[in-house]
Amino acid sequence: xxxxxxxxxxxxxxxxxxxxxxxxxxxxxxxxxxxxxxxxxxxxxxxxxxxxxxxxxxxxxxxxxxxxxxxxxxxxxxxxxxxxxxxxxxxxxxxxxxxxxxxxxxxxxxxxxxxxxxxxxxxxxxxxxxxxxxxxxxxxxxxxxxxxxxxxxxxxxxxxxxxxxxxxxxxxxxxxxxxxxxxxxxxxxxxxxxxxxxxxxxxxxxxxxxxxxxxxxxxxxxxxxxxxxxxxxxxxxxxxxxxxxxxxxxxxxxxxxxxxxxxxxxxxxxxxxxxxxxxxxxxxxxxxxxxxxxxxxxxxxx
Numbered sequence: 001x002x003x004x005x006x007x008x009x010x011x012x013x014x015x016x017x018x019x020x021x022x023x024x025x026x027x028x029x030x031x032x033x034x035x036x037x038x039x040x041x042x043x044x045x046x047x048x049x050x051x052x053x054x055x056x057x058x059x060x061x062x063x064x065x066x067x068x069x070x071x072x073x074x075x076x077x078x079x080x081x082x083x084x085x086x087x088x089x090x091x092x093x094x095x096x097x098x099x100x101x102x103x104x105x106x107x108x109x110x111x112x113x114x115x116x117x118x119x120x121x122x123x124x125x126x127x128x129x130x131x132x133x134x135x136x137x138x139x140x141x142x143x144x145x146x147x148x149x150x151x152x153x154x155x156x157x158x159x160x161x162x163x164x165x166x167x168x169x170x171x172x173x174x175x176x177x178x179x180x181x182x183x184x185x186x187x188x189x190x191x192x193x194x195x196x197x198x199x200x201x202x203x204x205x206x207x208x209x210x211x212x213x214x215x216x217x218x219x220x221x222x223x224x225x226x227x228x229x230x231x232x233x234x235x236x237x238x239x240x241x242x243x244x245x246x247x248x249x250x251x252x253x254x255x256x257x258x259x260x261x262x263x264x265x266x267x268x269x270x271x272x273x274x275x276x277x278x279x280x281x282x283x284x285x286x287x288x289x290x291x292x293x294x295x296x297x298x299x300x301x302x
Contacts, residue, residue: 001021001027001069001070001298001302002029002068003027003028003029003068003069003298004028004029004031004051004053004063004068004070004071004072005017005018005028005029005030005072005074006031006032006033006073006074007031008032008075009030011074011075012280013074013278013279014028014030014074016290016291017072017291017295018030019291020289020292020294024299026295029051029053029063030053030054031051031052031053031063031071033075033079033087034079034083035060036049036050036051036086036090036091037049037050037062037090038050047097048066049065049066049093049097050062050063050064050065065094065097065099066094066097066098066099068099069100069298070102070298070301070302071091071094071099071102072102072294073091073101073103073108073275073276074276075276076108076276088108089105091105092105092106100301102254102294103253104254107251107252107275108276110252110275111251111253111256111273111274111275111276112157112275113156114154114155114156114188115131115133115156115186115188117273118131118190120250120251121273123250124246124247124250126243126246126250127267127269128270128271129190129191129261129271130147130148130191131189132187132188132189133186133188133189134186134189135186135187136177136181136187137173137178137187139187140153140173140174140177140187140189141173141177143189144170144173145170147189147190147191148192149168150166150167150168150191150192151166151168151190151191151192152164152165152166152167152189152190153165153166153167153173153177153188154189155185155188156186168192193261193263194263194264195262197216198215198216199214199215199259199260199262200212200213200214201213201215201259201282202236202244202257202260203277203279203282203288204244204258205254205255205293205294205297206254206297207249208245209236209244209245210286210288210290210293211233211282212236212286213231213233213282213285213286214231214233214234215231216230216231231281231284231285232285233285239268240260240268243258243260243268243270244260247270248273250273251273253273253275255275255277255294256274257273257274257279257282258270258272258273258274259271259273279291
């Protein structure tokens with residue numbers, strides 16, 4: 001197979017996928033979002049989508065995405081509204097033409113948007129913290145009281161715990177919200193769940209969980225490994241496995257990282273669905289060769 005991987009140069013997961021593919025006789029073509037292009041109404045190239053890849057001589061040339069057997073998205077770089085919309089549209093057109101994209105553009109659009117993800121989880125009956133999204137400081141303060149007077153304010157788009165604030169003071173929330181609104185940000189607030197300093201990260205592939213990793217932090221309510229959290233291997237239970245599967249299905253992701261937290265009563269809640277999940281710490285902690293499992297899945301699809 002010839003497998004395209006959309007990733008930043010030097011990306012660790014790109015390297016792992018390249019090695020795993022080569023071990024099984026396949027080739028990975030490294031692509032970047034800003035090099036995607038489309039042609040419509042051109043004789044011989046009606047609605048064709050192209051990427052750019054190396055030609056073996058140090059040059060990058062156009063590659064029709066229809067020549068690939070699959071495309072794995074391993075990055076979601078920032079960009080202008082026009083750039084982001086165009087990138088998603090190009091992926092969607094390539095998918096409509098028959099290319100298997102993991103994850104699909106529609107599921108990525110959902111997973112990237114924290115509030116849309118939360119709304120889909122609620123629609124599917126998956127337990128998740130109470131949440132509000134708004135655009136004014138006044139509405140944020142009203143939501144603060146509705147959510148119990150302890151909230152977590154997060155960027156609508158973002159990962160690895162960056163830009164997240166825990167707030168239990170309405171006046172401080174007002175000031176923070178006012179500052180964020182001036183930058184054009186949307187305010188995304190969730191009730192704060194006292195999870196005892198730990199959560200679970202479960203990787204789901206094709207409707208089945210690969211395994212679970214417990215992330216812990218003694219000094220920060222954020223347990224992200226990128227912020228210094230510690231990891232350990234834990235066994236899945238029927239409850240946590242079921243929640244992870246249902247969460248991935250609600251968002252439409254084939255390959256996803258599901259974050260679960262447990263409240264004081266012992267109930268598990270889905271906190272986030274990551275459509276471009278990192279797995280370095282997960283693989284090191286659990287011993288599960290995620291890259292190889294992903295390549296094997298593509299083989300079965302082919």
